[in-house]
Amino acid sequence: MNKLFLGCFAVFFSFQVSANLLVNPTRVELDNLKNRSAVFSLVNKSSANSRYNIYFEDKQMLDSGEFVTLDKDDVDFSISNYIRYSPRRINIQPxxxxxxxxxxxxxxxxxxxxxxxxxxxxxxxxxxxKKDSAADESDVFSLSISAYLKISVPVILRVGDLDSELNLSNSVLDAGSNALQVTLKRAGNRSTYGDIEVINADTNDIVGASKNVTIYTELSERTFSVPITESVSHNARLIVRYTENDKLHNSKSVEVKLAL
Known part of the structure; x- marks a missing residue:
């Protein structure tokens, strides 16, 4: 009887955080002054040895929040040519x-x-x-599926005093999904990231939030679905507030009032 072997199928996942590999930090921000270097700590949380190649890619954000990988010839904002890093391949014990x-x-x-x-x-x-020779000689149906992690972390370099202008618009409550659709607009020469909060203006309670929302410089706006986790009356007055992360130069907070 002939032996049938199926090769190893690689399944790739792009996770910022994985149960098997912990990466810290999950965002790096450099500048042309004092912050010109960073150190990543990678911890193998699995029970087996693991090996990783390390390299740089360029990606573009879509307005859906998804990313597409770009060829180097298509990128104006890449820093990969300006970065030295070491090592480029690592083995990590459990x-x-x-x-x-x-x-x-x-x-x-x-x-x-x-x-x-x-x-x-x-x-x-x-x-x-190496496999046991006796097992090799037996009639075996072999299926091996391996899941290989691929974790990407943004590395941002800001040269000069950069700034952004922000405003909120088109905040609409979607009763079907119990979420508020919020459009955040960005202008200027730096990206923005921070938190959106929905606040009951009568009680000052936070009734919904989306953390770590991001708009990179290739986009001028994105619409976010902010889940409403607390009950609000049909005639409630809400405040929608976006607050930039305080690590950003000249970080800002913008808000808009909304009557249901």
Whole structure:
């Protein structure tokens, strides 16, 4: 009887946080002054050894919040050519940690603006183990499925004093999903990220929130669905507030009032 072997199918996942690999930080922000380097800590939480290739990719955000990977020739804002990093391949034992260091090397001619690429930690298979010869000679149906993690972390470089202008519009309550559709608009030469809160103006209670929303410089606006987690009356007065993360230069807060 002939033996039938099925090869190993690789299934790729793009998770910012994985149960098997913990990556810290999950966002890096550099500038052309003092913050020119960063250190990643990678912890293997699985029970097996793991190996990762490390490299940079360029991605573009869509207005849906999804990303597409770009060719280098199509990118104006990439920092991958300005970054040195080490190591480029790592092996991590179970419950052990490894450090990955990156540093910006900027030419004097670099133009003012915001640059962004993604450092990728891409799991690759270890060397296959030798199989028992007796098992090799038996008639076996073999199916091996391996899930290889691919974790991408944004690395942002800001050159010069960058700023953004923000406003909120088109806040509409979707009764069917019990969520508030909020459009955040961005202008200027830097991206924005922060938190959207929906506040009951009568009680000052937070009735809904979306954390760590982001609009990168390739987009001028995004619409977010903010879940309403507390009951509000049909004639409630709401305040929709967006607050930028205080790590951003000249961080801002904008709000709009809404009557249901």
């Amino acid at each position: 419950e052990q940690a490894v450090k990955v260091r990156i540093a910006a090397r900027l030419p004097k001619s670099i133009e003012k603006g915001e640059y962004r690429s993604y450092i990728v930690f891409h799991q690759i298979p270890l060397a296959p183990e």
